[in-house]
Amino acid sequence: MGLSRGLPFQPHQSLRPLPTILHQARLISKDLSPKPAMSDSNSASNAAQSFIVVYKDSATNDQIQKHISQVEKDGGEIGHRYDAVFKGFSAKMKPECLQSLQGDDAIDYIEPDQVMSIQPTSGTGQ
Secondary structure: OOOOOOOOOOHHHHHOOHHHHHHHHHHHOOOOOOOOOOOOOHHHHHOOEEEEEEEOOOOOHHHHHHHHHHHHHOOOEEEEEEOOOOOEEEEEEOHHHHHHHOOOOOEEEEEEOOOOOOOOOOOOOO
């Protein structure tokens, strides 16, 4: 007896919505634009910031690896590589490196890597 007996459970479909959820969260938020790190120096706008790079389903591993190598060459630091739910990686990178990735046809979107939360609404919920 399988756990999915009688249920419309399809693992590959239940895992795919994460990039869509990330994209919708970006649209819902009023301002997810990257903020410069707080610093005493004037170089705050040039500081490395964390991002999640999400690729289109059609992107190849070679395209992704090329971008990872580019980030590392430009002094960035790769955090995680995502392969199971969506194609992508997280990285700390400088604005110049981010700009070089933007507009690439293999990339679906680039999000600031930050903690998001959902605040409950006040009221009874009825």
